[in-house]
Amino acid sequence: MTRVDRRKNEELRPITAKVGVIKNAEGSAMLKIGGTTAIAAVYGPRDLYPRFKQDPKKGLLRCDYNMMPFSGHGDRVRPGGGRRSKEISMVTQKAINPVIDLKNCPNAVVDVFIELTETDAGTRCAGITAAAMALADAGIEMKDLVIALSVGMLDGELLVDINGKEDCELGATDIPIAYIPSMDKISLLQIDGEITREDLKKALEVGKKKCLEIYEIQKKALKQKYSTANKTEKVKSK
Amino acid sequence: MTKDKKEHILKALKKGVRYDGRKLLEYREVKVEPGFVHGAEGSAKVTIGDTEIIAGVKMALETPYPDTPDKGNLMVNAELRPMSNPEFESGPPGEQAIELSRVVDRGIRESKAIDQEKLCLEKGEKVWSVMIDLVPLNASGNLFDAGSLAAITALKNAVFPKLTEEGIINYDEKTKEKLPLQKEPIEVTVLKIGEFFIVDPLPEEEEQLDARLTVAITADNKICAVQKGGSEPLSITEIDTMVGIAQDKSKELRKKI
Numbered sequence: 001m002t003r004v005d006r007r008k009n010e011e012l013r014p015i016t017a018k019v020g021v022i023k024n025a026e027g028s029a030m031l032k033i034g035g036t037t038a039i040a041a042v043y044g045p046r047d048l049y050p051r052f053k054q055d056p057k058k059g060l061l062r063c064d065y066n067m068m069p070f071s072g073h074g075d076r077v078r079p080g081g082g083r084r085s086k087e088i089s090m091v092t093q094k095a096i097n098p099v100i101d102l103k104n105c106p107n108a109v110v111d112v113f114i115e116l117t118e119t120d121a122g123t124r125c126a127g128i129t130a131a132a133m134a135l136a137d138a139g140i141e142m143k144d145l146v147i148a149l150s151v152g153m154l155d156g157e158l159l160v161d162i163n164g165k166e167d168c169e170l171g172a173t174d175i176p177i178a179y180i181p182s183m184d185k186i187s188l189l190q191i192d193g194e195i196t197r198e199d200l201k202k203a204l205e206v207g208k209k210k211c212l213e214i215y216e217i218q219k220k221a222l223k224q225k226y227s228t229a230n231k232t233e234k235v236k237s238k
Numbered sequence: 239m240t241k242d243k244k245e246h247i248l249k250a251l252k253k254g255v256r257y258d259g260r261k262l263l264e265y266r267e268v269k270v271e272p273g274f275v276h277g278a279e280g281s282a283k284v285t286i287g288d289t290e291i292i293a294g295v296k297m298a299l300e301t302p303y304p305d306t307p308d309k310g311n312l313m314v315n316a317e318l319r320p321m322s323n324p325e326f327e328s329g330p331p332g333e334q335a336i337e338l339s340r341v342v343d344r345g346i347r348e349s350k351a352i353d354q355e356k357l358c359l360e361k362g363e364k365v366w367s368v369m370i371d372l373v374p375l376n377a378s379g380n381l382f383d384a385g386s387l388a389a390i391t392a393l394k395n396a397v398f399p400k401l402t403e404e405g406i407i408n409y410d411e412k413t414k415e416k417l418p419l420q421k422e423p424i425e426v427t428v429l430k431i432g433e434f435f436i437v438d439p440l441p442e443e444e445e446q447l448d449a450r451l452t453v454a455i456t457a458d459n460k461i462c463a464v465q466k467g468g469s470e471p472l473s474i475t476e477i478d479t480m481v482g483i484a485q486d487k488s489k490e491l492r493k494k495i
Binding site for chain 2: 021022023024025035039041043046064066068069070071072073074075076079080111113114115117118119120
């Protein structure tokens with residue numbers, strides 16, 4: 001079977017990653033995967049209000065996922081968010097939280113804002129992958145990065161990084177996962193559609209393998225920012 | 239503290255210098271990138287210094303408003319998302335976002351930038367709605383000028399989506415047909431701080447402004463919309479000077495679209 005965009009079953013769409021894209025933020029990153037572009041910006045640690053939400057033992061990670069009104073391929077996305085973006089914000093937080101250590105920031109909050117400028121499926125995954133880079137860029141204490149990717153199942157075949165057509169028109173089973181390499185654990189798992197227990201196991205294995213490819217892209221983007229930063233500093237000191 | 243900041247700004251302005259070393263009537267570097275978002279019918283990203291803003295145009299078929307049954311609908315909305323500035327909060331649009339969207343809207347609407355009658359498919363029944371959304375990626379001053387520049391650029395490169403035989407929009411396919419544009423308004427905001435006039439303010443300067451005037455200007459140098467902001471009143475001479483500055487500067491910005 002050939003895929004609608006002629007990709008191989010285990011082939012990712014083209015990926016571009018860039019760290020340091022929002023000047024006002026403490027840390028930020030952009031991840032473009034096929035027709036989906038996510039931008040993540042990190043603010044904080046900063047004071048958490050309302051006060052009763054503060055935890056004297058550790059800081060809080062807060063995630064906010066949002067699609068820009070013109071980001072969809074169909075109708076305009078009405079601003080203000082809805083049930084979908086609330087849920088995605090929540091699972092994003094759960095996906096990233098295991099690698100974040102905020103015990104040194106009591107009573108504080110670290111805000112991660114994820115904005116989708118263009119969407120063609122896999123938006124929550126692109127958001128999580130970008131958010132992990134943005135948190136690292138912000139210098140938040142982390143045990144590792146997190147990578148997210150959607151694995152699909154269509155006509156009995158496992159497809160990696162499904163696009164909008166495969167997801168919506170062809171009705172592929174959609175399995176977004178997030179993977180933490182150093183723990184070898186999955187921190188996001190959702191399934192939309194039918195799949196057997198055996199196939200699920202296979203899907204997770206394939207997903208993990210492909211996440212590790214994106215992991216390298218994340219690390220490269222982070223290094224790129226800081227190596228160029230070093231260079232400009234050297235120039236300045238002359 | 240605030241008073242010190244203002245004194246500092248004023249002292250520099252007296253010498254003809256801004257916070258960032260610019261002259262009083264000098265813009266930061268302006269960059270216009272049309273067609274920034276692929277899913278939208280039209281789009282643009284505008285960068286002015288550290289400020290970056292995206293405008294996206296979406297089109298839909300709707301019923302016209304009862305008082306304009308033969309005209310298409312036009313809407314401008316601005317979302318000041320917390321990603322773009324630590325001061326912005328989530329939630330419904332506040333005063334600042336609403337003023338931004340309304341001022342940009344007024345420039346486009348009052349100059350009759352779009353021939354809205356040409357957006358009518360069936361009088362009283364079916365018209366095109368043109369929806370412009372402004373979303374800053376990084377908000378670092380002068381969102382009015384950046385937003386209006388992004389909006390007009392996005393309108394310029396917008397194309398209609400295809401209609402199926404049943405008259406339903408197929409967003410996946412675009413036509414080559416452009417929007418019926420007849421004017422290209424450009425907005426320039428002039429600030430008054432103390433006795434000085436400046437353009438393209440930094441956030442620090444916006445905080446200290448006494449008055450501001452945003453003027454929308456068409457290619458034939460006509461004024462088509464104005465918004466006065468700030469808590470100090472202005473004399474007629476001052477208004478005339480500020481409008482003149484806006485007219486001059488609009489020519490500079492117009493070269494970018």
